[in-house]
Amino acid sequence: MTALIEIKGVRHAYPTAAGPLPVLDGLELSVEEGGFCAVVGPSGCGKSTLTRLIAGLMRPDEGEVWLHGERVRGPRSTVGMAFQNPVLLEWRSILKNVMLPLEIVPNGLKGEAAKDRARHLLSLVGLEGFEDKRPSELSGGMRQRASLCRALVHQPEVLILDEPFGALDAFTREDLWQTMHDLKAKEPFTGVLITHDLRESIFLGDQVVVLSGRPARTQYVMTIDRSAPANLEELYTAEAAERLTILRHQIEIAQGRVPEEVAS
Numbered sequence: 001m002t003a004l005i006e007i008k009g010v011r012h013a014y015p016t017a018a019g020p021l022p023v024l025d026g027l028e029l030s031v032e033e034g035g036f037c038a039v040v041g042p043s044g045c046g047k048s049t050l051t052r053l054i055a056g057l058m059r060p061d062e063g064e065v066w067l068h069g070e071r072v073r074g075p076r077s078t079v080g081m082a083f084q085n086p087v088l089l090e091w092r093s094i095l096k097n098v099m100l101p102l103e104i105v106p107n108g109l110k111g112e113a114a115k116d117r118a119r120h121l122l123s124l125v126g127l128e129g130f131e132d133k134r135p136s137e138l139s140g141g142m143r144q145r146a147s148l149c150r151a152l153v154h155q156p157e158v159l160i161l162d163e164p165f166g167a168l169d170a171f172t173r174e175d176l177w178q179t180m181h182d183l184k185a186k187e188p189f190t191g192v193l194i195t196h197d198l199r200e201s202i203f204l205g206d207q208v209v210v211l212s213g214r215p216a217r218t219q220y221v222m223t224i225d226r227s228a229p230a231n232l233e234e235l236y237t238a239e240a241a242e243r244l245t246i247l248r249h250q251i252e253i254a255q256g257r258v259p260e261e262v263a264s
């Protein structure tokens with residue numbers, strides 16, 4: 001396996017009226033091709049900044065970001081993104097919302113091929129029959145499913161998910177977690193998931209990275225074997241409870257609520 005995403009010694013500070021605000025401090029991250037990395041950390045530690053760096057939407061002050069052996073120096077169409085707010089365009093049908101990236105990326109599918117691709121993805125997430133609806137006619141969970149299809153329609157190398165399930169109720173969220181696993185089995189991608197939900201991180205990730213408080217560095221990395229098909233029942237095992245305890249402890253360290261030596 002080769003690393004598809006490599007982040008090496010990334011440092012970044014935002015200029016503010018009060019002077020530079022250091023956000024990332026020597027961050028290291030490596031995600032293998034086909035891997036799914038869940039990133040957790042205290043609020044405001046720099047998680048979204050990390051996603052913007054991977055997508056090439058900004059460049060770090062120091063350090064390097066590599067995607068598939070190429071240094072990231074600008075925005076890349078080979079990255080798909082989905083956010084907590086699905087931001088679908090109300091004047092377009094669900095099908096046309098999903099097709100949007102194909103109109104923007106160079107060499108995207110056109111015409112019937114584009115429609116077939118969008119329809120295929122919508123059927124994979126259980127939205128067959130909703131292609132002609134407007135976004136406001138769908139529930140929040142359905143809109144988020146459509147947004148996932150839109151993020152994947154141009155077969156991006158990397159799918160970045162920034163708290164995509166954060167605004168959903170607990171049952172819908174768990175449904176979407178299972179949908180993510182089904183999607184990944186049929187539409188393989190390399191994923192980075194930003195989340196505040198530790199259960200989500202261990203259910204979806206094969207790697208969970210805990211960032212320290214701001215300025216963030218990589219504080220702790222947990223790897224999870226994903227060779228067996230995912231099943232929500234696995235969240236109720238002793239192994240899951242142990243993982244959650246470890247991660248909760250790491251978050252407390254990151255928040256400065258527990259000294260590092262107490263946890264180790």
Ligand SMILES: Nc1ncnc2c1ncn2[C@@H]1O[C@H](COP(=O)(O)OP(=O)(O)OP(=O)(O)O)[C@@H](O)[C@H]1O
Nearest residue numbers: 014015016021023042043044045046047048049050
């Ligand atoms: N463009 C900007 N200019 C100045 N400061 C910024 C900018 N973008 C983000 N920040 C600040 O940088 C810090 C990190 O922001 P970021 O959104 O990356 O954190 P986060 O971990 O994703 O936050 P949250 O967990 O609350 O979603 C925050 O203090 C934020 O206010």
